[in-house]
Amino acid sequence: MTDLLGTPPRVVTAGVDLFATALAAQAVPVTTVEWRPPLPGTEHDLARILADPRRPAANALVVSRMLAATADLVDVRPAREVLGLRPGEFLHAGPPLTWERASGPMRGALIGAMLFEGLAGSPSEAEAALAAGTGIELTPCHDRGGVGPMAGVVSPSMWLFELCDDVHGGTSWCSLNEGLGTVLRYGAYGPEVIERLRWMADVLGPALQAAVRRRGRIDVKGIVAQMVQMGDEGHNRNRAGTLMLLRDLLPDLVDSGTPSSQVADVARFVAGNDHFFLNLVMPAGKLQTAAAAAIPGSSVVTVMARNGTDFGIQLSGTGPRWFTAAADTPSGLYLGAYGPDDANPDIGDSAITETIGLGGFAMAAAPAIVRFVGGTVPDALATSRLMYEITLAENPAYAFPILEFRGAPTAIDATLVARTGILPQINTGIAGRVAGTGQVGAGLVKPPPECFTSALKELAALTPSEPPPPSSK
16 A cells, blocks of 8 residues: 555554554554553642743752762761650651551651660560651651651661762761661561661661771761772662772771771671671762752752652742652562562662662663562663653763663653653562561562652642742843
8 A cells, every 4th residue: 555656655643553553464564653642630839840941950959969069988887866856855757747648667667766775674665666756757868858668767866877969058967777677677676686786786887887987977978989890789788888988998897996806897897798798879869869959940850769658749939848649569579488468569769779870760871670579671671761861961980781782761850751641660568468567579570650649739839820020130
């Protein structure tokens, strides 16, 4: 079949594949275009936001600030010194939460923190005190400028990494990583968990402090750049980053005056914990997005976080306001006899890694991650490529060798999420839903679309109905 000029027809299809498949079966050349309807209910808000004359410059400023941000490890100190935390004051992952709405792993971590701080003599006593709420204060880590993995519970006696961004003057922090399995951040609070936390406060924290202060600043962003080219994606695979950190710290740890037996214990603990560096990637990511926060008119996502009950996001143009919806449960691979029925909904501030183009966005750089979270290597490559569809820039500092050193997809644009229907991909650990269980697996999850629709509605409400007057400068 040809047209009047004898040229074979060519067809462009979008949407349903059935038409394209039928034409292809008849040997008709077909070009398939990816198309998805926008998220329901966003049409009016998108039209208003996209017409905002401030938006192009605002988003360009956000991108430039995110890419320019630095991240240096400058100290290791207790939370009571860094943040002024008082007994009974606890920080946690994700958006704001009350004890009544807290999930099993969040409750377990808070119970463990009460025991660790000596505020209760038993789990039941701790639970009763938390339920009563007298003298107890719960605050999101993000609201205090930091991040916490999984449950993310931080109490005054826990030690923190302190990082700074010299370009924008920002600071951030994160707790020290306990390892995998039966640990506080996954909601476990047994005697071995409390004993490990005490060792971390008495030995690990002071030893790291001595080493960091002796050595001076450590360029965390530089290590992240290297680890991405060595098979780590910065969320569920941090093996190369952990070993590079240990390489940098070990000589000064040995020379710090710390007893040799403790140096050996610290080196053994860090080297045996492939996730240790995650707790430095996370505050480095927080510095990057904090540098881009509160830019009027910007539609870029600056926070994605979960507390085990809710998933929450923040946009640059809407400031510190949270937009939340019920968190979904990850799907993936399970440990031992655990299965989907044992899994808690998504939890943790570690999705800050995806917010800056790492983690689930960077699985192309770490194809081995699929053995931990599920899927296939082609899936990992396809996922990273797809994330470029909802981001505004590529970060050349975090380059993916397998994609011809293309930079990490950076600056999630909420309008692109709504227009394409493509949700950010997150890879994550899975906590047991029953308090005290610990980790039960690892897998993949996406934010609920309602977070984006509500955020866009607020951003549209903040958009001037009339263009702002020209600047006099």
